[in-house]
Structures are given as structure tokens and as C-alpha cells.
Amino acid sequence: MLRLxxxxxxxxxxxxxxxxxxxxxxxxxLVVITGPNGGGKTTLAKIIAGIYTQKSGRxxxxxxxxxxxxxxxxxxxxxxxxxxxxxxxxxxxxxxLIELASGNTMSEHELCEILSKVGxxxxxxxxxxxxxxxxxxxxxxxxxxxxxxRHTNVSVFDEPEAGIDLWSFSNLINVFQxxxxxxxxxxxxxxxxxRILEIADEIAVVADGxxxxxxxxxxxxxxxxxxxxxxxxxxKQEGLLK
Amino acid sequence: MKKITEDLLRQISEWDGEFKxxxxxxxxxxxxxxxxxxxxxxxxxKDQPGLEIxxxxxxxxxxxxxxxxxTHGDVDDLVYxxxxxxxxxxxxxxxxxxxxxxxxxxxxxxxxxxxxLKKGSKVKYVEKHIGTGHGTGLRSIDPVTECVLEENSVLExxxxxxxxxDRTSRNTKAEVGAGAKLLIRERILTEKEQTANTxxxxxxxxxDSGVDxxxxxxxxxxxxxxxxSVIIGNAxxxxxxxxxxxISENGKVDAAPELHAHDNDAALIHExxxxxxxxxxILKLRTLGLTEEQAEATIIxxxxx
Numbered sequence: 341m342l343r344l345x346x347x348x349x350x351x352x353x354x355x356x357x358x359x360x361x362x363x364x365x366x367x368x369x370l371v372v373i374t375g376p377n378g379g380g381k382t383t384l385a386k387i388i389a390g391i392y393t394q395k396s397g398r399x400x401x402x403x404x405x406x407x408x409x410x411x412x413x414x415x416x417x418x419x420x421x422x423x424x425x426x427x428x429x430x431x432x433x434x435x436x437l438i439e440l441a442s443g444n445t446m447s448e449h450e451l452c453e454i455l456s457k458v459g460x461x462x463x464x465x466x467x468x469x470x471x472x473x474x475x476x477x478x479x480x481x482x483x484x485x486x487x488x489x490r491h492t493n494v495s496v497f498d499e500p501e502a503g504i505d506l507w508s509f510s511n512l513i514n515v516f517q518x519x520x521x522x523x524x525x526x527x528x529x530x531x532x533x534x535r536i537l538e539i540a541d542e543i544a545v546v547a548d549g550x551x552x553x554x555x556x557x558x559x560x561x562x563x564x565x566x567x568x569x570x571x572x573x574x575x576k577q578e579g580l581l582k
Numbered sequence: 583m584k585k586i587t588e589d590l591l592r593q594i595s596e597w598d599g600e601f602k603x604x605x606x607x608x609x610x611x612x613x614x615x616x617x618x619x620x621x622x623x624x625x626x627x628k629d630q631p632g633l634e635i636x637x638x639x640x641x642x643x644x645x646x647x648x649x650x651x652x653t654h655g656d657v658d659d660l661v662y663x664x665x666x667x668x669x670x671x672x673x674x675x676x677x678x679x680x681x682x683x684x685x686x687x688x689x690x691x692x693x694x695x696x697x698x699l700k701k702g703s704k705v706k707y708v709e710k711h712i713g714t715g716h717g718t719g720l721r722s723i724d725p726v727t728e729c730v731l732e733e734n735s736v737l738e739x740x741x742x743x744x745x746x747x748d749r750t751s752r753n754t755k756a757e758v759g760a761g762a763k764l765l766i767r768e769r770i771l772t773e774k775e776q777t778a779n780t781x782x783x784x785x786x787x788x789x790d791s792g793v794d795x796x797x798x799x800x801x802x803x804x805x806x807x808x809x810x811s812v813i814i815g816n817a818x819x820x821x822x823x824x825x826x827x828x829i830s831e832n833g834k835v836d837a838a839p840e841l842h843a844h845d846n847d848a849a850l851i852h853e854x855x856x857x858x859x860x861x862x863x864i865l866k867l868r869t870l871g872l873t874e875e876q877a878e879a880t881i882i883x884x885x886x887x
Contacts, residue, residue: 391865415871427866430826431798431884440880441870486870 341366342388342494342526347397349383349549357383358394359549365542367493370520370527372537372557374564375546381530382424384546385498388528389421390414401494418493418525424502426483428471434482435466441489457518458485459511476503484515493525501533513539537561583607583614586653590680593744594649594710601647606633608650611659622646622673632662632694635675639668639700647676655687655719662694667735670702678710679725681747683717694726699735699762707739713746722749729755731762733788742769742886743778752780760788760817768797769886772805772833782811786819786848795823800882801833809837815848823852828859828885830878 342365349358358380365371373381386392388399390411399407401417409417429437438454439446446454452462458481468474470482480503487495500516501509513535519527520539529536537543543560545553553563587609591597604622607615611631618624621641625634635646652659665675679691699705713721729737743750756764764784772778784793793813801807813821827835839852859881867877 389869391869411865411868412871412873415869421869423862423866425862427860427862429863429881429884431887432881433884436884440867440872443871490870 341400341402343400344384344387345398345400347384347387347399348395349380349387349392350395357549358387361397361546361550363544363551363554365526365528367526368523369541370516370523370529370539371542371544372529372531372540373544373546374530374532374537375552379547380549381546382498385421385496385528385530388494388496389419391421415492420487420490420492420495422483422487422495422497422500424498424530426479428474428479430469430471432470433466434468434470437470437482437486438466438489441486442491454485454489455482457488457515458482459508460485477505477508480504481508481511484512488515488519494528495519495525496528496530498530499532500529501531501536509533509535537564583609584653586682587614587651590651590653590682590712590714591649593712593714594678594680595647595676596645597647597649601645603645603647604635605647608648608659608661610651610653610657611661619644619646624648627662627664630662631660633664635663635665637665637667637671637673639670641668641671641673643672645674645676649677650679650691650693652679652681652683652689652691655683655685655689655717657689657691659691660694661692662696664696665698665705667697667699667703667705669700671700672704674706674708676708678708679723680711681713681721681723682715683713683719683721684715686718688720688722689717690720690722690724692724692726695728697727697729697737699729699731699737701733702735703732704736705738707737707741709739709741711743711747711750713748720748721746723747724751725753727754729757729764731756731758731764731791733759734761735759736763736765738765738767740767743771744769744886745771745773747778748776750778750780752778754780754782756784756793758784758786758788758791758793758819761790762788763791764793764795766793766795766797768795768799770797770799770807771802771882771886772800772807773802774805775803776805777807778805779808780810782823783814784812784821785814785816786821787816789818791817792820793822795821797825798885799825799827799835800830800886801827801835802830804832806834807836809835809854810840811838811852812840812842813850813852814842814844815850816844818845818847819849821848821850825854825856826885827856828882829856830858
């Protein structure tokens with residue numbers, strides 16, 4: 341179980357983004373975190389991965405206090421993070437990146453298993469560099485593959501739908517559905533997309549730096565889809581399903 | 583052959599106790615071993631130090647290795663090696679130089695290599711430079727490469743300085759004929775107080791000639807690098823020059839790509855990017871479980887690979 345208690349975080353210029361956020365995510369669940377733009381969703385994801393350090397508050401993973409652990413230490417504890425804007429590397433091949441993620445050298449067959457889950461043919465990609473020669477959709481899929489290769493307890497995906505085409509998006513939904521079937525740990529997806537919300541076990545709405553509502557997916561979808569209900573959940577509507 | 587030479591050979595060439603194909607080993611300015619093959623003749627020059635290497639037309643798939651090693655300080659080695667590559671030959675040439683010093687005396691190797699590629703020939707030229715040892719004497723390697731590419735020939739240069747060389751001045755000139763292609767991949771790592779200057783001058787003289795020049799460099803500590811490329815398009819041709827550099831600590835890089843289009847159908851491009859390792863790159867690798875130091879080393883290794 342992942343638990344965040346009373347988390348505060350400010351931008352370097354002092355703007356308050358997370359404002360006493362509390363969140364509890366049980367094991368074996370696919371949780372989608374949604375909410376208006378600027379509400380603190382990506383910040384929350386980066387706090388979980390240790391990319392941002394909270395100003396105050398506590399983070400517990402399976403009963404262990406990981407608040408003071410840095411990015412590397414949290415990765416070692418089994419937290420993975422897929423960036424919204426994947427990073428490009430000149431000279432690092434797809435094979436190398438996936439092997440770094442898995443922590444082992446991998447056969448072409450093993451690489452193929454991982455890459456085919458995100459709709460890529462290993463033979464065409466493993467020796468390509470993770471650089472600007474890859475399209476936005478391709479690099480996004482490789483980013484997701486780098487998280488799949490880790491087989492970790494907590495996988496966080498920050499707006500995985502951003503920047504990919506419709507075909508890739510459909511494929512992505514299948515990937516998450518497959519992950520959900522075999523899920524042992526926790527899958528956290530930051531998203532605005534209705535189709536991603538629909539496959540969630542639970543949905544949490546983040547706005548104004550706090551969890552405004554959280555519950556089972558069908559109940560939350562009713563609230564979110566109700567034209568009046570949204571105002572009861574969020575102070576701002578932009579960026580949500582409307 | 584000295585033990586130090588053997589150690590250097592392992593690092594700069596494919597040597598594993600022997601060479602596959604023709605070879606000449608230069609050790610402290612003298613010949614430490616030579617073998618020609620039926621198709622590749624290696625002979626000493628008569629008027630100056632160095633070799634003439636003649637590769638017969640239609641020689642396919644053979645390799646010739648001509649490494650040079652300097653095993654101690656107080657050596658200033660100058661060598662002139664000429665390669666004559668026959669029509670439609672397709673071969674690999676492995677050069678490279680290793681310098682080892684354990685004293686305060688300087689050691690230098692200056693290799694002047696000339697390549698004459700006949701019509702339709704194809705050469706892969708691999709050159710690695712390295713410095714080793716605890717000596718405080720200056721280790722310098724100053725390669726000069728001159729190439730003449732005749733019609734439809736291809737020269738692919740893969741040249742790397744992988745560490746330990748205190749000072750280098752690298753000079754490459756090429757004249758490229760009709761349909762001929764010159765591909766250059768250069769990788770340089772400098773650290774501490776080292777300096778590296780690299781100059782390219784390529785004249786594209788024939789119709790549909792081309793050059794693709796990519797230089798990747800890393801300047802760490804207080805080291806300094808200079809990159810200057812000149813591509814001159816005298817005919818309908820394509821030219822591309824790319825200099826990517828990573829700087830860290832107080833490393834400095836000066837890059838100046840120059841293009842001269844002297845024909846209306848010359849298509850020339852240059853790119854240069856210099857900067858430190860992007861913070862996002864470090865973060866991404868750390869989310870995979872690498873430490874900051876491991877992430878930086880991985881990024882640099884990949885960049886120079």
C-alpha cells in the first residue's frame with residue numbers, strides 16, 4: 341500500500357501546488373488520478389517517484405517510511421515512473437534503455453516480448469538510438485516499455501496518452517488492461533482520458549493541490565459525467581471530461 | 583614486442599595475440615612485426631619513415647592493421663603511411679596509436695596518413711587513440727589524414743580518442759570525386775587539463791559527391807576542445823556536418839562549422855550543439871535505479887559509443 345500524508349509542495353518561486361494532500365492507494369488496484377490542469381496531478385506523480393521533494397508530509401510504502409528516500413532509492417524500492425515527455429538520448433539504444441530498466445542483459449526474444457506489448461517490433465527498434473529520429477508516438481511507447489521492463493510494485497504513468505496517435509492510444513489501453521489483469525502491485529495513471537478512466541478500479545480527483553474526491557470507478561464516473569456534479573468535486577472544470 | 587605494446591594493441595586494435603590479415607606493428611619508431619598478404623603489400627618507404635600499402639583491385643573482405651605504439655617518454659615519432667586502394671576493392675584498415683609513459687618526459691606520435699581510393703573502391707578506416715601510464719610527461723598524438731576519393735569510391739572513417747591523451751591536433755583533408763562518399767564518425771573524450779583540436783576540410787568536387795561528418799565530444803574537468811569543419815561544395819553535391827558536445831565541470835568547447843557552396847546544386851547543412859548533460863536525462867536513468875554518477879557515466883558512454 342502506498343500512502344501520502346499531508347503533502348505540501350511549492351514551486352521554486354513560492355507558488356503553492358500541493359496543499360495538504362492525503363492519498364491512500366491499495367495494492368492490486370489500477371488507480372487513475374484526474375483533475376483540472378494545474379491542479380497538482382503531475383506534481384503528485386513526481387513526488388511519489390522522488391523527482392520532486394515535498395516541503396512537508398510523509399510517504400509510506402508497504403508500511404515503510406520512504407519520505408527521505410531519493411529517486412534512485414525509491415526506484416530500488418520498486419517505484420517506476422513514465423514521463424509525460426519522454427527523454428531522448430543520443431547514443432543510447434532502445435536495447436540499452438530497456439536493459440537498464442530491467443537490470444539485466446536481455447535476449448532479442450525477451451526484448452521482443454516487452455516491445456510487442458507496446459506495439460513495436462523489436463527487430464526494427466532495438467538497435468535504434470532513443471533520439472530525435474524516433475517519432476513522438478514511438479518514443480512514448482518505448483518510455484512505457486521501460487516501465488514494463490522493470491516489473492515493479494508501483495508503476496506511475498504521467499499522462500501516457502499525451503502526444504500519441506489514436507492507434508497507439510487504443511494499443512495503450514490494451515497494455516494497461518493486460519497489466520491490470522496480472523497486477524500484483526499498484527498501477528497509477530495520471531490522465532484526463534475517458535477511456536483510461538473507464539478501465540480504472542478507483543479514480544481520484546486532484547484539484548487545488550488536494551484530493552477532492554476518491555472512490556470506485558463507476559461511482560466516480562457518474563459524478564464526473566454529471567454536468568452538475570463536477571462543481572461539487574472541483575473548483576475548476578477545465579481539463580476534465582467536460 | 584614489449585608487454586606494454588601488447589597491452590596497447592589490445593586497446594587500440596583487434597589484436598588478440600595475432601592479427602587477422604596483413605599488418606605492420608610500429609613500436610617506438612621501429613618495426614616490431616610485419617606481414618603482407620597476397621592482395622595487400624606492405625613496404626617501407628625509401629625516402630622517409632613510414633609505409634606504402636598497396637591493396638590490389640577487387641580485394642574483398644580483407645583487413646590490414648598498422649598500429650603504432652610509444653612505450654616510454656622522450657620519444658617523438660613521425661611516420662608517413664600511404665594507402666593505395668585498387669579499383670573495386672572493399673577492405674578494412676585498422677590504424678590507431680597508443681602512448682604509454684611512466685616518467686616526466688614527453689612522448690609524441692605524429693602519423694601522416696594518405697589514402698588514394700581508386701574508382702568504386704570501399705574502405706572502412708578504424709582509428710583509436712589512447713594514452714596510458716602514470717608519467718607526468720605530455721602525451722600527444724597529432725594525426726594528419728589526407729584522402730583522395732575517385733569516382734564512386736566510399737571511405738568510412740571511425741576515429742576515436744578514448745582517453746589519456748594530453749594534447750592532440752587532428753587534421754583531416756579530403757577531395758571527393760563524382761559519386762564518391764566520405765563518412766566520418768569522430769568521438770573525443772578529454773579530461774583534466776587536456777586539449778584537443780580537430781580540423782576538417784572537405785572539397786566536394788564531383789557530381790553527386792557527398793560527405794557526412796559527425797563529431798561527438800565530451801570535455802570534462804578543465805579540458806578544452808576545438809572543432810572546425812570546412813565543407814566546400816564545388817559541384818552538385820550533399821554535405822552534412824554535425825558537432826555535438828557535452829561539457830561538464832569547467833570543460834570548454836569551441837565549435838565552428840563552415841560551409842561554402844560554390845555550385846548552385848550544392849546542398850550543405852551544418853549543426854552544432856554544445857551543452858551539459860540534460861537534467862531530465864539524469865532523472866530518467868535514476869528512475870530506473872541508477873545513481874547520479876552511474877547515470878552520467880551511462881549517458882557519456884552511450885554518447886561516445
